Amino acid sequence: MILYIGNLAPKTAHADLRKKFEAHGRVSEVSVPPHPLVRGKSSDSVGGFAFVTLPLAAEANAAIKALHGKELFGRVVEVRKAQAALPRRRS
Numbered sequence: 001m002i003l004y005i006g007n008l009a010p011k012t013a014h015a016d017l018r019k020k021f022e023a024h025g026r027v028s029e030v031s032v033p034p035h036p037l038v039r040g041k042s043s044d045s046v047g048g049f050a051f052v053t054l055p056l057a058a059e060a061n062a063a064i065k066a067l068h069g070k071e072l073f074g075r076v077v078e079v080r081k082a083q084a085a086l087p088r089r090r091s
Helices: 014-022 057-067
Strands: 002-006 029-031 049-053 078-081
Touching (some): 002 057, 014 049, 057 078
Antiparallel strands (some): 002 078, 029 049
């Protein structure tokens, strides 16, 4: 299950995020979009949100229950099942 993690502090490190979620199960992937203020440079800074994949639904749900609405790296975060993006319409 892919989880959306929102309202992350900009200084949240990829490795720290992985470690927090591994406390609830096996993490197969952490996808961290680059911080919008650091374009063109490689950065480990999170751009306010990230996606974490936990293959087992029970572990993903445990992570949601444990972390949603809790303080993580200095901010109260939103943790929920990610939703598929809708295709954008061209005008």
